[in-house]
Amino acid sequence: MRIFTAALATETNTFSPISIDKRAFEASLYARPGEHPATPTLCTAPITVGREVCAREGWELIEGTATWADPAGLINRTTYEELRDEILVQLQSALPVDGVVLGLHGAMVAQGYDDPEGDFLSRVREIVGPDVLVCAELDPHSHLTAKRVAAANFFVVFKEFPHTDFVDRARDLWAIAVRALRGEIKPVMSVFDCRMIDVFPTSKDPMRSFVDRMFALEKSDKAILSISVIHGFMAADVPELGTRVLVVTDDRADIGDALAEKLGRELFAMRGTFMVKQVDEVAAVETALAATTWPVVIADVWDNPGGGTAGDATVLLAELIRRGATDVAVGTIWDPIAVQICFAAGEGAEIPLRFGAKSAPETGSPIDKRVVVRRLVKDAQMRFGESFAPFGDAAWVSFDGIDVILNSTRAQSFDPSLFSALGIDPTSRKILLIKSTNHFYDSFSKIASEIIYCSAGRPYPNTPATTDYRKARRTIWPMVENPWAAE
Numbered sequence: 001m002r003i004f005t006a007a008l009a010t011e012t013n014t015f016s017p018i019s020i021d022k023r024a025f026e027a028s029l030y031a032r033p034g035e036h037p038a039t040p041t042l043c044t045a046p047i048t049v050g051r052e053v054c055a056r057e058g059w060e061l062i063e064g065t066a067t068w069a070d071p072a073g074l075i076n077r078t079t080y081e082e083l084r085d086e087i088l089v090q091l092q093s094a095l096p097v098d099g100v101v102l103g104l105h106g107a108m109v110a111q112g113y114d115d116p117e118g119d120f121l122s123r124v125r126e127i128v129g130p131d132v133l134v135c136a137e138l139d140p141h142s143h144l145t146a147k148r149v150a151a152a153n154f155f156v157v158f159k160e161f162p163h164t165d166f167v168d169r170a171r172d173l174w175a176i177a178v179r180a181l182r183g184e185i186k187p188v189m190s191v192f193d194c195r196m197i198d199v200f201p202t203s204k205d206p207m208r209s210f211v212d213r214m215f216a217l218e219k220s221d222k223a224i225l226s227i228s229v230i231h232g233f234m235a236a237d238v239p240e241l242g243t244r245v246l247v248v249t250d251d252r253a254d255i256g257d258a259l260a261e262k263l264g265r266e267l268f269a270m271r272g273t274f275m276v277k278q279v280d281e282v283a284a285v286e287t288a289l290a291a292t293t294w295p296v297v298i299a300d301v302w303d304n305p306g307g308g309t310a311g312d313a314t315v316l317l318a319e320l321i322r323r324g325a326t327d328v329a330v331g332t333i334w335d336p337i338a339v340q341i342c343f344a345a346g347e348g349a350e351i352p353l354r355f356g357a358k359s360a361p362e363t364g365s366p367i368d369k370r371v372v373v374r375r376l377v378k379d380a381q382m383r384f385g386e387s388f389a390p391f392g393d394a395a396w397v398s399f400d401g402i403d404v405i406l407n408s409t410r411a412q413s414f415d416p417s418l419f420s421a422l423g424i425d426p427t428s429r430k431i432l433l434i435k436s437t438n439h440f441y442d443s444f445s446k447i448a449s450e451i452i453y454c455s456a457g458r459p460y461p462n463t464p465a466t467t468d469y470r471k472a473r474r475t476i477w478p479m480v481e482n483p484w485a486a487e
Helices: 022-028 045-057 077-094 116-128 146-151 166-181 207-220 253-269 281-289 315-322 336-345
Strands: 002-009 029-031 060-068 099-104 133-138 154-157 187-193 224-230 244-250 296-300 328-334 350-355 367-384 387-399 402-407 431-434 450-454
Touching (some): 002 045, 002 077, 022 029, 022 060, 045 060, 045 099, 045 133, 060 077, 077 116, 099 116, 116 133, 116 146, 154 166, 207 224, 207 253, 224 253, 244 253, 281 315, 315 328, 315 367, 315 431, 336 350, 336 367, 336 387, 336 402
Parallel strands (some): 002 099, 133 154, 296 431, 296 450, 328 402, 328 431
Antiparallel strands (some): 187 244, 224 244, 350 367, 367 387, 387 402
16 A cells, blocks of 8 residues: 655634744744654644554555644745645655545635635545545644535544644544555544534533543444544634534444534533633732642633734733732743844843733733843753644743743743743742643643633634624624524
């Protein structure tokens, strides 16, 4: 067997002012054929797992380009088309192939393309023809469009949020692909539109129990190959925005259709109950200062670079400063210019510095302090599960009992190693201020005495009922209370 694999991925917040060009992909991951490292990034596990599978099976794996950009705003049209065509030319050159196994995200939007993944998959299908297996792994914060479903044989989606299972789901993807290529099964997809948009952390109920049931159902019937929930991505103004349930069966669309609808209606019945409680910046700091065991983690959930924002909001930091908080470490605030200034000054320098709050309205005001440059690290990175996430050249600065990590490549706070990468022991601080919605939970919960989820400022469109969508349909919850009423 000859299998082609590649990855093209990012997550697009169409409300973000930060455009993505090729430099953004190069800053996060741009690996030409055969150059992908041994460890995967979030959306490239099909490549690293594919190496293991094809070596075991004695199959030939043909690697194309693998590239990922950290979430931001719209992708420059030329950039998307250039990267897409680069992979398509590689696929054309690899023909004939028996299968195409891809790493995608599913929430990519480019100038002129509401559905780049649908466009990409359709072109892949045109090249390989109707009989070649085409499949992909997706992030659940994506858009399962009809065009994508028509172009692919099947998808497997991460089940966990935080996405601790992206390698395991890549193994599921390949397990189904291997059986299909051997002619043992015929994967078919069933999709149910839940007519809602919500946030579904799997670190707590009710979504924890729901995902556990999905695992159990996959084992209960040999006809059921995979069950996934497409959460949707509320920061994208696209026509097919919304939550969907995807069931892949072995040529049993009747079973898949019924199960997808059953699970989808159960999700809808629990709408609005999934997200953890959030407090504002005043309550968050008040609670943290009252703690008697440490470290307390404050998660700035909506200034999350993983959701396409800048990660430079200062609302929470300003409140900590106002309250005179000390023993605080902040990881991170994105400010490439401030990082450049710190690198020019050098370690040990004491300098006046303005940083933060440059990207968008309602993210606070820049911080003006006289700081000491404690540590400078080029090409810093933190762990994220089995992979590493770069956050660029970084500077640790301190003032008034507060340590701040400034970074040049936007990245959310996946893991406490973002602090240790700069020489800060996160367990030695009373308060850790991080920027992430839920991906931080798996690792930070291991060291935190308490986690406070804070909604501060408005860098992210987190209330779909009032978001100024122009392309997304208005006939889903919470835009309307009951989208099923018309039936």
